[in-house]
Amino acid sequence: MVPEINGEGAGRVGLERVVVIGAGIGGLAAALSLAQAGLAVTVVERAAAPGGKMRALPVGGLAVDAGPTVFTMRWVFEELFREAGADLAARVPLRRAAILARHAWGAGERLDLFADPARSEAAIAAFAGPGEADGFRRFRARAAEIYRTLEGPFIRGTRPSPVGLARRVGLSGLGDLWRIQPFETLWGALGAYFHDPRLRQLFARYATYCGSSPFRAPATLMLVAHVEQEGVWTLAGGLSGLARAMADLAAERGATFRYGTEATGLAVAHGRVAGLDLAGGERLPADHVVLNADAAALAGGLFGAPAARAIDPVPAAERSLSAVTVALAAEPDGFPLVRHNVFFSADSAREFADLDRHRRIPADPTVYVCAQGRDDAGTGPGGPEPLLCLVNAPATDAPADPEETARCHATLTRRLAASGLTLREAARTTTIPQDFARLFPATGGALYGRASHGWMASFRRPGARTRLPGLYLAGGSVHPGPGVPMAALSGRIAAASLLQDRASMRPSPRAATPGGTSTG
Known part of the structure; x- marks a missing residue:
């Protein structure tokens, strides 16, 4: 049975039908804006919950945010919620961080940046x-x-x-x-x-x-x-909590959410999008579709050959970086962690040569640690706490090498130990680029779409509109770029583009002209 959450307007008869593919933050923003505008919106998501990359993993009895962890550009979400008649702060408790991040290079070399x-x-x-x-x-x-x-x-x-x-x-x-x-x-x-x-x-x-x-x-x-x-903000419930709040609000405004539902292809008729085919053979009719998936999935043909021609492909050589993430339930010791911490490599040039030129996990990586239960005072919850460690890695969908993953764990541990930090692990879940490639098909494991290399890179990202009428794009792989607020803006832009195109396609009212003829 497919889990379905119906908004009050999900079954409205006669409304234009919009299907949003993917309940990542871009899809949620688009769904919220379009439902508020009065369209009949259905969101199809193959996972069991909203959020996309903004996901929480169960580790040792704790929920660890295992995707984005830094929340900025609060105004983007304040505007989205306000336009839908709601207040962001009332639905998602926020606290402004006094310490933006703590940075370390080795024993005794530590620098905080502040709000x-x-x-x-x-x-x-x-x-x-x-x-x-x-x-x-x-x-x-x-x-x-x-x-x-x-x-x-x-x-x-x-x-x-x-x-x-x-x-x-x-x-x-x-x-x-x-x-x-x-x-x-x-x-x-x-x-x-x-x-x-x-x-x-x-x-x-x-x-x-x-x-x-x-x-x-x-x-x-x-x-x-x-x-x-x-401003860097801490959210109660983490960023996965923000996704749930946006999904709840979109449902209140009439959107229907179908979780555990996989899209298999776009239906095209008369040169424009006509619906969405689902695993199991069902077809959802649609007047418009917003695709909140990596643009590479569309260009790679995962939604059918006609849809693949809607945008240009992303060459494999131009993919962004991936990551190795380690979600932990652990007790840290020996270093005063705050919420956001960065332990820097001893040699940046070598680190990025490994990543960018040699296409391998760095021998001495920079390690980001998010201590999700900590505040500006660095006070921990006591006992094992939720931690996310992240190391940049090249994107790849080649067969995984367990020895490379083991080496990454070892180098990560050495880098933290250089600043005195040790972690007594109770449980861990590791995600490698090949896992991200499976989670986000056709990306090759890349997490941010096209890499921002060269001054033209930002102009090469797809925009909201595509070459297939009725199909729009949202998400971190399209304009204006990756990151939680940017992906949300992409969804807002997709919704605005759809509404603008819809208005421009309506027949003009018939009006008399001085020549005695009329125009439609």
């Missing part, structure tokens, strides 16, 4: 000297400038071409557009602000937020620093 930039400047001055604190001030100003330049014409809007972006900013904004340094790499641009290699390494890590190398990603990714400075 208060003055505290971060003081910490950087004590860590690396007043010159580096001045560089941080200039860096923050540039990051804010880049964000302001791109938010309206690029982040919030449909995918532009380079020429289209120039048109959107206008003549007065062309200077700002040039100053965002699209042709310089992130690693190269950071050298103008930081001489201490540790700080350069710290801020270069933002490239990995979209599965890319800082040695090849554009300097525009400095805007991530501004996004985090504007």
Whole structure:
């Protein structure tokens, strides 16, 4: 029996029918916006719960968020909830983190960044000297400038071409557009602000937020620093709780959710999408479809040959990074963990050469640890607690090598031990790139779609509209890019594009003209 959650409008007769494939955050945003607009929305999700990559795993009796863990750009979700007549904070308790993240390089080398930039400047001055604190001030100003330049014409809007972006900013904004340094790499641009290699390494890590190398990603990714400075939030129930809250609200507005239901292909008739075929032979008729899956699945033919021609494929060589994640129930000791912690490799150039050129898990990786039960004071719950450890890895769907996974566990442990952290494990669940390839078919294990390498990469991501009328795209592999808020924005853009196209296709009212004829 297929689990089904019906919203109050699920059976409305005569409404235009929208099927959303995938209850990841992009699909949830699209479903919420379209249900609020009055369309008959059905969300088809093969998993048993909403969230997509925002998933929680049961480990040793604990629930461990095993996907995204950092929540920023709160305004995206406030707007989505407000437009649906609800209040985000009333449904998802939020707390602003005072410490953005704790960073470590080895014994005694530790630096916190704070929500208060003055505290971060003081910490950087004590860590690396007043010159580096001045560089941080200039860096923050540039990051804010880049964000302001791109938010309206690029982040919030449909995918532009380079020429289209120039048109959107206008003549007065062309200077700002040039100053965002699209042709310089992130690693190269950071050298103008930081001489201490540790700080350069710290801020270069933002490239990995979209599965890319800082040695090849554009300097525009400095805007991530501004996004985090504007607020990092902790959610009660984790990010998987946010997904549940959005699904609940969409159901209240009339959307129907069918979990445990797998889509097998798009039905096409008269040159446009006509429905969705499900495993078992059922066909859901649809006037419009929003696909919240990796764009590679569409281009790779997983939804049928006619649909595969709707977008361009993503070459395997241009896939983003993957990861090895270790979800733990464990007792940490020897290092004062806060919620977000980063333990840096001793050699960034070698780390990314391993990842990007040699296509292997680094011999000395940077390790991210999310201590999900911790607050700014670093107070732990006592006993085994939920932890997520993450190491960047190349995307691959080749047969897994158990020895490589074992080596990754060993190098991860050594990197943490270099800063004094030991973990007494009660239980663990490890997910490797090959597992992600199975979870998200046709991706080859890549977690972020196309890598953001080169200034044109962002313009090569698919937009909401496709070449197949009636088919729209959402998710982290399409414009405006990966990450929870960006994927949510993609769903909002998909819904807005659908509604705009729907309005433009309605017959115009008949009107008399001076020539005595009428137009339809």
